[in-house]
Amino acid sequence: MFISFFFLVLLSFSPAEAKRQCHLRPKNNLVVTSLPSLPTPTSASVTGSSTTTSALPSRTPFSYGNNTIRGVNLGGWFVLEPWITPSIFENTDDDGIVDEFTLGQRTDFNASLEMLQNHWNTWITEDDFIAIAEAGLNHVRIPLGYWSVPMTSSDTNQSTSVDPYIPGAWPYLLRALNWAAAHNIHVIIDLHGAPGSQNGYDNSGQRTSNPQWAFSSQNISRTIDTMVFIAKEIGGMIDVLELMNEPAGFRSDTWASVTRQYFQDAYDAVRGAVGGGMRMMIGDAFLGVDDWDGFLTYPSGEGVIMDKHMYQIFSNLELSRSEDDHISFACNQIPDFVSYASSNIWTIIGEWSNAKTDCALWLNGRGTGARWDGSISPGSQSFGSCQGLTGDMSTFSDEYKTFLRRYWEVQTEIGERINGWIFWTWKAENADEWSYQRGLEGGWLPQDPTERLYPNICP
Numbered sequence: 111m112f113i114s115f116f117f118l119v120l121l122s123f124s125p126a127e128a129k130r131q132c133h134l135r136p137k138n139n140l141v142v143t144s145l146p147s148l149p150t151p152t153s154a155s156v157t158g159s160s161t162t163t164s165a166l167p168s169r170t171p172f173s174y175g176n177n178t179i180r181g182v183n184l185g186g187w188f189v190l191e192p193w194i195t196p197s198i199f200e201n202t203d204d205d206g207i208v209d210e211f212t213l214g215q216r217t218d219f220n221a222s223l224e225m226l227q228n229h230w231n232t233w234i235t236e237d238d239f240i241a242i243a244e245a246g247l248n249h250v251r252i253p254l255g256y257w258s259v260p261m262t263s264s265d266t267n268q269s270t271s272v273d274p275y276i277p278g279a280w281p282y283l284l285r286a287l288n289w290a291a292a293h294n295i296h297v298i299i300d301l302h303g304a305p306g307s308q309n310g311y312d313n314s315g316q317r318t319s320n321p322q323w324a325f326s327s328q329n330i331s332r333t334i335d336t337m338v339f340i341a342k343e344i345g346g347m348i349d350v351l352e353l354m355n356e357p358a359g360f361r362s363d364t365w366a367s368v369t370r371q372y373f374q375d376a377y378d379a380v381r382g383a384v385g386g387g388m389r390m391m392i393g394d395a396f397l398g399v400d401d402w403d404g405f406l407t408y409p410s411g412e413g414v415i416m417d418k419h420m421y422q423i424f425s426n427l428e429l430s431r432s433e434d435d436h437i438s439f440a441c442n443q444i445p446d447f448v449s450y451a452s453s454n455i456w457t458i459i460g461e462w463s464n465a466k467t468d469c470a471l472w473l474n475g476r477g478t479g480a481r482w483d484g485s486i487s488p489g490s491q492s493f494g495s496c497q498g499l500t501g502d503m504s505t506f507s508d509e510y511k512t513f514l515r516r517y518w519e520v521q522t523e524i525g526e527r528i529n530g531w532i533f534w535t536w537k538a539e540n541a542d543e544w545s546y547q548r549g550l551e552g553g554w555l556p557q558d559p560t561e562r563l564y565p566n567i568c569p
């Protein structure tokens with residue numbers, strides 16, 4: 111009944127009328143009043159945000175479907191990942207802390223809150239938004255955990271407890287939205303961590319072999335309420351709301367069908383709450399875009415984007431590809447993506463990287479080795495040494511940097527043929543092959559994202 115009600119609403123307005131129904135609050139300049147007193151004030155802290163008191167920032171309008179999304183993910187900021195900031199995990203002196211869930215469980219709340227506030231305040235600053243804009247990028251995708259969204263019992267009928275997570279990132283997010291607006295960057299907010307965990311990866315907040323999200327109607331309904339809350343509170347300051355990152359559709363048919371129903375219900379709920387102006391993003395849940403043929407296409411959906419992720423490093427089959435094989439594998443994806451995008455919904459490659467190995471320390475989880483050098487488990491196959499393939503770029507050969515550039519070009523090429531691309535990730539402490547920022551510094555990534563050293567890289 112819920113669903114059919116919103117179908118009727120959607121069908122009874124033309125797109126233009128639906129847009130006029132938009133109830134998005136015009137919060138174009140979020141005043142950040144609740145940043146805690148920060149341990150080490152820097153020029154990038156509260157006072158550094160010129161945007162909270164100045165006139166309304168005016169962003170260049172972005173025509174989705176006509177303009178190409180070129181962006182970076184701000185990984186490891188509001189959802190910790192051991193491989194992106196290993197120092198945070200090392201500093202705990204506790205090998206049992208493998209994700210944000212165990213961090214909350216096994217440390218003193220106040221001490222960790224202070225540590226996290228320092229991280230939220232320093233990992234990404236206004237200078238990063240300036241550098242991202244100067245690199246010709248027009249979007250950031252910001253991963254967020256449900257535990258950072260300050261819902262109260264008036265926002266959901268489900269539990270509002272975030273235990274054992276440590277909440278408090280929200281004001282830092284609001285400040286970032288002001289920076290984005292001031293520097294002409296469009297924002298995708300991405301629910302990276304859902305209640306119960308939607309995939310069991312450490313990057314969902316909780317590393318577990320038994321994620322629960324899809325099995326709990328309470329968790330799902332809380333997730334929908336979270337989406338509605340975000341749309342109502344900050345919808346006017348963001349461009350796209352991604353309803354969930356990487357739900358584990360491959361785990362079972364149940365996971366796949368629950369995910370499908372969730373995307374439909376969350377879409378309807380957000381539309382019902384804030385009207386037609388809020389663009390939304392869904393993912394393929396690892397099932398391939400063709401599995402989503404006809405899903406949320408116009409007129410049953412409007413303003414929806416498909417987020418496809420591409421990595422070629424998480425299996426021996428992929429690692430055994432030569433550099434040229436990685437390039438041609440990427441090229442071979444193009445016809446399918448183009449065909450899906452042209453007959454369904456806008457489609458982007460929302461996560462991909464330059465890595466051709468899984469060598470980055472703790473990429474497979476804190477305390478876990480790499481498939482590439484066989485350190486992942488005793489007796490496993492080795493493809494070579496990790497030396498010179500990860501860590502600081504001073505160890506990278508020119509030949510390796512050339513590959514990083516070619517691999518970047520072929521993957522941006524895929525994105526350019528559809529609606530865009532978003533690189534994973536802007537910064538990493540000690541894995542320069544994954545860092546857009548270090549790629550610019552090291553010269554293997556161009557300051558103009560349309561520059562090509564290898565035009566016609568795909569035949």
Ligand SMILES: *[C@@H]1O[C@H](CO)[C@@H](O)[C@H](O)[C@H]1NC(C)=O
Pocket residue numbers: 173174175176
């Ligand atoms: C793309 O541009 C055309 C021409 O300016 C316009 O009519 C159309 O609405 C635009 N499409 C989108 C999705 O904004």
Ligand SMILES: *[C@@H]1O[C@H](CO)[C@@H](O)[C@H](O)[C@H]1NC(C)=O
Pocket residue numbers: 218219220
């Ligand atoms: C954390 O700090 C608050 C405020 O100083 C205090 O009331 C609370 O008891 C502390 N909590 C713990 C677990 O130490």
Ligand SMILES: *[C@@H]1O[C@H](CO)[C@@H](O)[C@H](O)[C@H]1NC(C)=O
Pocket residue numbers: 264265266267335
């Ligand atoms: C909570 O449940 C009541 C009764 O079913 C319903 O009227 C209300 O809309 C619900 N609130 C939310 C936020 O879902």
Ligand SMILES: *[C@@H]1O[C@H](CO)[C@@H](O)[C@H](O)[C@H]1NC(C)=O
Pocket residue numbers: 268269271305306325326327328329332
């Ligand atoms: C997830 O659902 C279970 C019940 O199925 C509930 O006990 C738990 O509190 C929920 N988790 C969150 C984070 O809301």
